[in-house]
Amino acid sequence: MMRPLPAPPQPYVLQDVMVPISLLRDFASRPVEGGGMTDGLVMADLGVAAGRLCHASELPDAIHVPARGNVALPRLAEAHVHLDKSETIHETGAGDGTLMGAIGTLGPAMHTWDVDHFRTRMTRAVDQALTAGVGTMRSHIDCMLLPEDKPGWHAIKDVMSEYEGRMRITPVALAALDRAMIDGFDTRCKQVARAGGVLGAFIPPDGAAPEVLDRFLQGAARYALDVDFHVDEHLCDTPPATLALAEAVVRTGYEGRVLAGHACRLGLLPADDLDRALDLIAQSGIAIATLPRTNLYLQDRQQARTPKQRGMAPVREMSARGVPIVIATDNVRDAFFPFGNYDLLSVFADAAYALHLDHELGHWIRSITDIPARVLGDTDGGLLASGAPADLLLVPARNWSALLTAPPQERTVLIAGRDRAVGGMNTITPKEIAL
Ligand SMILES: [Zn+2]
Structure with a gap:
């Protein structure tokens, strides 16, 4: 006490x-x-x-x-959430438990929500993260249209202002990678820069052509934007797009600004192919986000059969090569993951047993602290x-x-030495000490 x-x-x-x-x-x-x-x-x-x-x-x-x-x-650094989708399961229902099912379930509903709808749920989520000990957070916001045409983008900017000084929030404008090939792409980059945001993309399972990846990274470079991908979030037998991304990063020289989430497919590569892939990923300087809750929920789902493949990125092998690994929450109580919360320490506990990190927790705690803080640009954190x-x-x-x-x-x-995250108290309240 x-x-x-x-x-x-x-x-x-x-x-x-x-x-x-x-x-x-x-x-x-x-x-x-x-x-x-x-x-x-x-x-x-x-x-x-x-x-x-x-x-x-x-x-x-x-x-x-x-x-x-x-x-x-x-204070913990949360590198990957979706505040715009947070706590919507009661409105949309759960879908069929697959990634495509979740996209089909949530997508149409998202078009009907106004700024207030987004802001109310985002505020609840940030309060929860704050209480759990998170101090820095990066959230994807669906922006297939230009960000400034999306209510979710305006809502998160309001939430960023409201929590200034207590939670450092960065929005990621998330769209399919092929947005890089249309006329409005430069405007997209400009709007992301104006909001202090990150340029995001979903790379589909059939991969990414080198010229599309290059165009995307070159657009980011024009505005000095960090980039954040959803990549290889599947277990199909196709060439890993994480590898194509690493090649593009090396080719364009846009190193040190790339976070790639999921990378599930990498875990199924034969040993020799995996070695080569991971060497290149390490060389590219890409950081990898592993998202245990959504991966365990969505990957290898078949009707009436227990999953055999758990869909987790080979993070231990990557970390051994020096690849920065972050552990993050992803979706909370939506069609992508109908459970969960914004307690990053409990997500870390899930990762510890799901990925067998429990004998090196002193090493892996860095995946929710200094490693994501640095990836998120908080060099002091x-x-x-x-x-x-x-x-x-x-x-x-x-x-x-x-x-x-x-x-x-x-x-x-x-925060700055004072207990003022939520209640504004100046005391450490007596709590029972766990033995
Ligand atoms: Zn995600």
């Missing part, structure tokens, strides 16, 4: 707090005393002054807050570093098992 935090601007030190060593920079640490499932966790003292982390030794007059029994994480903003998530836990199962209501979210 922790006592209330001192009133600002009083500096304080979180004493004996547990942290993943992979996220700790230039702070001294001590080994954790015993207990199972603590690999990669250490004890440290984190000073907080003027909204930033600093060394306890720099704060001789600071109040010491005993924080033993809590894990501190940087995702790390516990001296001088970084004191944007923290405190969870009552003494090991990974307790950390990954603590419900959001037990967590404390600190």
Whole structure:
């Protein structure tokens, strides 16, 4: 149990707090005393002054807050959600459980919603993410027409303003890749740039012609836009489009700005082909988003048969080659995934067992913290570093098992050192510590 935090601007030190060593920079640490499932966790003292982390030794007059029994994480970075589709299952029904079924179910309904409809649901979703400890979020918004002609695009711009200072939100204008070949493509890029957004594309299962990919990346380059793809979200026996994308990135030199989500099909490649594909993906600098919930729900669905292929990208092999891997939520309570929530820590727990990451959690926690923060352009975020903003998530836990199962209501979210994410409180409320 922790006592209330001192009133600002009083500096304080979180004493004996547990942290993943992979996220700790230039702070001294001590080994954790015993207990199972603590690999990669250490004890440290984190000073907080003027909204930033600093060394306890720099704060001789600071109040010491005993924080033993809590894990501190940087606020989490959510790299892939669809706020425009969020919580619509009650309106549309569930579809047939396939990707094409979901597109057919949700698509027509989306045309009937106005800005208010989008904004109300987006606000609820962002509140939920904020409470769960997310501080940075990238959301796709369907924009087959130009973004500024879509109510969803206007709604997310409103939500971005409303949450400024509490949640950094970036919209992705999502359309089929072939939008790159029509007249309005340059206007699309210009509108995305105007909103501070990201240029998104869905690459269909029959792949992508090199000239279309090149045209898309060249358009992005004209406006210095980051790009974000839905790619290989299927298990068909076709050439992997992730590979074509990597080749296009190398060919155009547009490296370091590409996030590719799903990449399910890669997991079915024979070993030799997979080795070659992953070497090229690593060379291209593409970051890969794995989205366990939607993949497990949509992939290999057949009537009256248990799925045999789980449709997950080979992230362990990619990570071993240095490919940046992010773990993200994707859809929440819509026709693409009728369940779930915006608790990224619980998505991480799902990924841990679905992808067998549980023996290297200290490494993989980076996939919801500093790796996506960097991909999303938040160079200060995702790390516990001296001088970084004191944007923290405190969870009552003494090991990974307790950390990954603590419900959001037990967590404390600190923004610039203050507990003000939702309720505006200035205290860490007493919570039972999970043993
Ligand atoms: Zn998606």
